[in-house]
Amino acid sequence: MRCKAAIVPQMGGDIIVEEVELDEPGYREVRIKIMTCTICHSDIHALLGEHGAYEGPGIAGHEIAGVVDKCGGGVTYVRPGDRVLCTEVRAGCGQCEPCLKGHPWFCENIPPMSFRVPSPYSRLDGTRVTQTCSGASGFAEYTNAHEAMLVKLDDDIPFEIGSALACGFMSGFGAVLNRCQIKPGESFVVVGAGGVGLSAIMGAKLSGANPVIAVDTMDVKLEAAKKFGATHTVNPKMCDAVAEVKRITRGYGCDHSLVAVAARGVKRTAFDMTAGWGQVTIVGHQLPENEGLGDINAVELLFGKRLTGSVMGAVNLRRDIPAYMDMYRRGMIDIDALLSNRFPLGEIKAALDDSLHGALKNVVTIHD
Numbered sequence: 001m002r003c004k005a006a007i008v009p010q011m012g013g014d015i016i017v018e019e020v021e022l023d024e025p026g027y028r029e030v031r032i033k034i035m036t037c038t039i040c041h042s043d044i045h046a047l048l049g050e051h052g053a054y055e056g057p058g059i060a061g062h063e064i065a066g067v068v069d070k071c072g073g074g075v076t077y078v079r080p081g082d083r084v085l086c087t088e089v090r091a092g093c094g095q096c097e098p099c100l101k102g103h104p105w106f107c108e109n110i111p112p113m114s115f116r117v118p119s120p121y122s123r124l125d126g127t128r129v130t131q132t133c134s135g136a137s138g139f140a141e142y143t144n145a146h147e148a149m150l151v152k153l154d155d156d157i158p159f160e161i162g163s164a165l166a167c168g169f170m171s172g173f174g175a176v177l178n179r180c181q182i183k184p185g186e187s188f189v190v191v192g193a194g195g196v197g198l199s200a201i202m203g204a205k206l207s208g209a210n211p212v213i214a215v216d217t218m219d220v221k222l223e224a225a226k227k228f229g230a231t232h233t234v235n236p237k238m239c240d241a242v243a244e245v246k247r248i249t250r251g252y253g254c255d256h257s258l259v260a261v262a263a264r265g266v267k268r269t270a271f272d273m274t275a276g277w278g279q280v281t282i283v284g285h286q287l288p289e290n291e292g293l294g295d296i297n298a299v300e301l302l303f304g305k306r307l308t309g310s311v312m313g314a315v316n317l318r319r320d321i322p323a324y325m326d327m328y329r330r331g332m333i334d335i336d337a338l339l340s341n342r343f344p345l346g347e348i349k350a351a352l353d354d355s356l357h358g359a360l361k362n363v364v365t366i367h368d
């Protein structure tokens, strides 16, 4: 079908909206009429080639909510007309050994997350567009996606909330619930107070963490962190952040730390903010070649300090997202407060620019 999509004609170039041709959905794929796509910083990194170079035109957008428009062969989870969110995470098959052991990320029967792959979109001159950061693309009127990427959206959950749940929120909130597993009264520090970090703060508050410390170089983000439940804020531009976190935690460092930015050198800082028995969880990341852990000495781990990571909140998709929808409905998590400004697809350049200048999470509204 022909539809509008926002593409960058060359990696790192300006984004433009134009008519493209979208292939028919393949086996176990559905076509989604996109209602909203929220902007994640990963979209910006991906379009700039910072998540890996790609040739020719690129398309992004991976926090997708919409309505199933058409099902390809073999689809059993949804029917046309179903409201869904579409994410990079796959629901596992539930039958292979990794799935049965509770690790659907390692499912052997569902295609893995894929980036910088030929998309089902072509420009009208026939050039294939590269899908830069997901197996679907949200900066378009329609997209195709494998049905394992979908979660049905309850009727009372707005599309833009579904979009926000599809990546940034789960990456922070899920990491705290699934990886940190904080006990009430344990201390928590998050380095980076963007959309992921603020969602992590919501998870820490809900888990009973105390204190909850936010570290960021932007005061506007630290102010937001306080609104979401941070008890203390630290700006590394103004002080020795490690010393300050230790001061707040009576010299020990935190029971839990979470790295929610991609900046280099931050992982060592978070490690140093963590108590000798604590756990460091890495969420923000760069290209693999930039991700050495510097001078962390293995002996530092001998006394029980733990170093781990979490991608997309380590969620079990169709177990966790329905739970998050329920928490939202009951007012336990304030996802509305994460959303900043709304832009139509035609103004996506302004939406991306605004995201680079402190907006927490902008919404691209595609269909009304």
Ligand SMILES: [Zn+2]
Pocket (backbone or CB within 6 Å): 040, 041, 042, 043, 062, 167, 168
């Ligand atoms: Zn994302």
Ligand SMILES: [Zn+2]
Pocket (backbone or CB within 6 Å): 092, 093, 094, 095, 096, 097, 098, 099, 104, 106, 107, 108, 109, 110
């Ligand atoms: Zn499986």
